[in-house]
Amino acid sequence: MTELTPVIEMRHIIKKFGNFAANDDINLQVQQGEIHALLGENGAGKSTLMNILTGLLQPTSGEILINGKQVTVDSPSKSDALGIGMVHQHFMLIDAFTVTENIMLGSEITKGLTLDTKTAAQKIKQLSEQYGLQVDPYAKISDISVGQQQRVEILKTLYRGADILIFDEPTAVLTPQEIDELIAIFHNLAKEGKSIILITHKLDEIRAAADTVTVIRAGKSIETFPVAGVSSQELADLMVGREVHFKTLKDTVEVGETILKIDKIEVQNARGIAAVKDFSLDVKAGEIVGIAGIDGNGQTELIQGITGLAKVQSGTVWLQGKDMTNKTPRQITETGVGHIPEDRLRFGMEVEMTLSENLALQTYYKSPLSKAGVLQPVAMDELANKLVKEFDVRSAGIQVTAGSMSGGNQQKAVIARELNRDNDLIIAAQPTRGLDVGAVEYIHQRLIAQRHAGKAVLVVSFELDEILNLSDRIAVINAGQIVGIVNAKDTNKQELGLLMTGMSLTDARAALKETVNA
């Protein structure tokens, strides 16, 4: 049998930052038409490897071959020219522009001096038909769904002639229905000869989408094997190197007094439009309330309103019976609120500061971290070392800048800081986004331990498995309003998926009954 030449071959890739090897002899081979998953714990070195492939980083040593030919990928434009396209987790689209205008940005077709939008739109239409990426070329980005925006990102890479598409956690913001559609798109792309590298911590998705998986552990490629016949449990255990439990057991807890009471609040978004309307919800001691919803339905503004980061226009936020509406974030924190923000880079940490400093951000002005107004570095490092150990935050040391840490480890650091304080209410927005299964298991255990300790927990997540696993009650939000509140044990992913689109509970249950009967 003749060996096929891989589309991409990365050989013995080593990438050092100082003495630390983020990639420590990684080998990766991707064939044409293959969907190849990269699986590894937080900090294993996946992003570093992809940054090397897309020209953002240069390897310390090692070789890259494209279709058997050795290449130097010394800039992102070189990577583009080699047919490598990246579909980022955070879309890079301009809301006020149309689909076509966004796709054309940076690779404009001109007729004389004017932009030839018509030719571009035709090409986009042809590409979307070929690959099953339905989207209206003339629609404005602000008018299309998150799933469609992602298709625009995919079309952007295809428009530039990409043959190799890299996806970084592509399903993080999608509904269950959109995830199925995306997997179908992967298969279409592969059938048409494109190769896909898929970075994800979602093992079910690897099993549904990928042909092959390469497991990376501590900067080394451990094994590459076909996905067929492998269980999620086997994948998890292999990646983490121990047995992982997906479902965290919850004891029955007597629910106590109301800790957070949100009473008919309205919060506006940055454009001055009411993003949260007439929203009321209680969270009691000893319970976890989950908020499920599609990205952009008011979750961000809701949490910002509660935590003092955005103005509440009307209504009241009560904490432990005290009116805390429009108090400062510090005043709210001091009432016993821990906040794990969804945007860790904007609200969770200071990327220029060290890990140790970041872990002290909420308490640096108090003893033992400060004495008579003077910071105590030894005490700060002691706290940092304790939290790093307890929450398994991996980095090159507590004195590295937070910005140099892997995404998952940044998240673990924020969680460690917020759970370490003795709070009565924990507000956790997308708490496990970007975390590997082992870390998710641990964070879920910690949040459930808060509930068992009689604390109130409010979780906002796009991950329905997470919402179902953690919550006692689930409030579904659509267009800034609650569509329904259900007990977690009486619902499932499909039902939540329908409610998230704005369907009433009665209609969703009727629709699902019909599907079963059909």
Ligand SMILES: Nc1ncnc2c1ncn2[C@@H]1O[C@H](COP(=O)(O)OP(=O)(O)OP(=O)(O)O)[C@@H](O)[C@H]1O
């Ligand atoms: N510029 C840098 N300076 C120092 N260390 C770095 C730098 N970039 C990455 N690292 C380190 O390299 C290691 C690998 O990080 P990388 O982001 O590649 O991991 P990952 O597998 O993508 O993790 P995650 O799943 O959390 O995104 C981490 O320990 C990180 O702290």
